[in-house]
Amino acid sequence: MRLLILILLSAISAYSHAAPTERQLRLLSVNCLQCHASAHTGAPVMGNPEAWQPILAQGKQQIMTHVVEGLRGMPPLGYCSACSEADLVTLSEALAGQALPEATP
Amino acid sequence: MKRRDFLRSTGALGATGALLALGGCDQPSTEPQSPIAYEPGKPVPWINWAGNQSCQPQHRPAPASIDELVSVLKTAKGTVRAVGAGHSFSAVVPTDDTLIATDLLSGVIDHDPVTNTAQVLSGTRLHDLGYRLADIGQALPNMPDMAYLALGGAIVNCAHATGVNFGSMGSYVNSLRLATVGGIFVG
Numbered sequence: 001m002r003l004l005i006l007i008l009l010s011a012i013s014a015y016s017h018a019a020p021t022e023r024q025l026r027l028l029s030v031n032c033l034q035c036h037a038s039a040h041t042g043a044p045v046m047g048n049p050e051a052w053q054p055i056l057a058q059g060k061q062q063i064m065t066h067v068v069e070g071l072r073g074m075p076p077l078g079y080c081s082a083c084s085e086a087d088l089v090t091l092s093e094a095l096a097g098q099a100l101p102e103a104t105p
Numbered sequence: 106m107k108r109r110d111f112l113r114s115t116g117a118l119g120a121t122g123a124l125l126a127l128g129g130c131d132q133p134s135t136e137p138q139s140p141i142a143y144e145p146g147k148p149v150p151w152i153n154w155a156g157n158q159s160c161q162p163q164h165r166p167a168p169a170s171i172d173e174l175v176s177v178l179k180t181a182k183g184t185v186r187a188v189g190a191g192h193s194f195s196a197v198v199p200t201d202d203t204l205i206a207t208d209l210l211s212g213v214i215d216h217d218p219v220t221n222t223a224q225v226l227s228g229t230r231l232h233d234l235g236y237r238l239a240d241i242g243q244a245l246p247n248m249p250d251m252a253y254l255a256l257g258g259a260i261v262n263c264a265h266a267t268g269v270n271f272g273s274m275g276s277y278v279n280s281l282r283l284a285t286v287g288g289i290f291v292g
């Protein structure tokens with residue numbers, strides 16, 4: 001599990017969106033990756049584009065509503081009490097592997 | 106169905122049953138689960154796991170070291186609360202003044218192989234603690250039924266597992282260093 005987390009973290013730098021800061025990487029590691037790095041939690045797994053495509057299609061505002069307010073097994077704020085809105089966007093983009101798109105009308 | 110309604114309706118199952126069932130059920134995503142709505146561009150509210158507690162703290166420091174924590178507490182305003190993972194159901198965390206997030210106060214800072222003890226920062230999440238203790242040849246004797254909790258929250262609420270021969274998380278503490286409001290470091 002920890003090896004997987006390290007591999008995933010080192011893969012982040014390859015994505016096109018804004019790279020997370022060192023502080024944000026710590027927030028990702030202590031909060032989000034406990035679920036988003038393991039398939040059995042029901043969370044869309046980081047580094048699996050197929051899992052993220054239908055989610056991204058909802059658009060940024062709907063996704064962020066789910067991230068802040070929670071959705072089924074996704075806890076409100078992903079447990080990150082230290083996270084600002086900007087942090088949560090960056091961490092979600094790191095998980096999704098791309099920028100959160102605005103919804104298409 | 107909202108998460109807290111779900112908890113209410115499955116009260117007899119207890120929290121574990123609720124968690125397992127939540128992971129597997131397929132509810133529509135359009136119904137709000139939260140007592141506070143997300144508003145883009147506004148400070149994000151704080152909401153607990155169950156969605157039955159929330160607040161909009163004016164100050165939300167997230168210290169990353171003991172020195173930072175002490176300096177935050179020296180000037181902290183109003184009602185000051187700490188938060189771990191927000192798994193508590195009761196109103197022990199919400200404050201609209203200063204909510205100290207402990208996410209970054211994480212890690213083992215010292216250990217003694219002779220007494221098999223470790224000094225651990227209280228924001229450390231239990232899922233992380235196992236790996237960090239394994240690195241120094243230690244392990245928790247027992248722990249609650251899930252690893253989402255922060256050590257501080259688990260100790261404060263004496264979170265427990267099963268087994269009559271095991272104590273609660275609080276019983277594994279042999280000494281404590283406490284930073285209090287006003288910035289005094291005790292212990």
Ligand SMILES: Cc1cc2nc3c(=O)[nH]c(=O)nc-3n(C[C@H](O)[C@H](O)[C@H](O)COP(=O)(O)OP(=O)(O)OC[C@H]3O[C@@H](n4cnc5c(N)ncnc54)[C@H](O)[C@@H]3O)c2cc1C
Binds near residue numbers: 197
């Ligand atoms: C799905 C689920 C399953 C659960 N299973 C169990 C179980 O198996 N066994 C059990 O005993 N309980 C269980 N609980 C209850 C839960 O474990 C306790 O409420 C626990 O205290 C929550 O830990 P936390 O890190 O989320 O703390 P929080 O809810 O964030 O905080 C709890 C209290 O500790 C204080 N606090 C937090 N961190 C610090 C700190 N660093 N310094 C000082 N004060 C601090 C907070 O201000 C608050 O008063 C469960 C709850 C849920 C939702």
